[in-house]
Amino acid sequence: MAEEKPERPAEPQFPPRGNPYLAGFLAWLLPGLGHVYLGRRGRGVLFGVLVLTAIAFAVGLEGRFFHFVRGEPFSYAATATIAATGVPYWVLRARGYEGNTIAPGFEYGAAFLLSAGLMNLLLILDAWDISRGEKK
Amino acid sequence: MSHFLLMVIYALIVSIFFAVLWRRERSEQWKLFLKIFGGMVGGGLVVAWLMYPFPSGPPAPIP
Numbered sequence: 001m002a003e004e005k006p007e008r009p010a011e012p013q014f015p016p017r018g019n020p021y022l023a024g025f026l027a028w029l030l031p032g033l034g035h036v037y038l039g040r041r042g043r044g045v046l047f048g049v050l051v052l053t054a055i056a057f058a059v060g061l062e063g064r065f066f067h068f069v070r071g072e073p074f075s076y077a078a079t080a081t082i083a084a085t086g087v088p089y090w091v092l093r094a095r096g097y098e099g100n101t102i103a104p105g106f107e108y109g110a111a112f113l114l115s116a117g118l119m120n121l122l123l124i125l126d127a128w129d130i131s132r133g134e135k136k
Numbered sequence: 137m138s139h140f141l142l143m144v145i146y147a148l149i150v151s152i153f154f155a156v157l158w159r160r161e162r163s164e165q166w167k168l169f170l171k172i173f174g175g176m177v178g179g180g181l182v183v184a185w186l187m188y189p190f191p192s193g194p195p196a197p198i199p
Contacts, residue, residue, distance in 0.1 A: 043156060050153050057145065104197060108142050115146070119153050126157060136160060 063109015
């Protein structure tokens, strides 16, 4: 006797909001802006404050700023990760920020900066999902 | 600023972020926040305790 497979519950659907491409772009441009665009103002502002605080600590600790280094794949991943913070990345880059290799907080700062980039990558995906109605 | 304080600040930022990202209900957010924050700080202290017999020298002061 063949076992019946349990029916998969229907995916919860929520009303789509805005344009997912614009939401994703705004989320990348400035941490939290994608959520503000989608009407999630409180969460957007909180996310923005958290990511920008992490970046502020990274700079305060003179943490490492990553660049592409030919033949070093980890440098590609790290640079792409911190570039995911959007405007803050370009501001730091334009101001010639490099971090300070002999600063005691150099590696701590790098951890804060990389985490800020990873958090904003998740925010981009979250904004995309909310806009497509896959998340509330 | 001490290494411990930096770890606590880092854990605070990350745990608030994931609690708000992954949960919608306020009570659920608090539960997840406490789990992540406790796990990170508690885990850090456990690892530090396990590494105690293997000192690498005096810790560098962080301004």
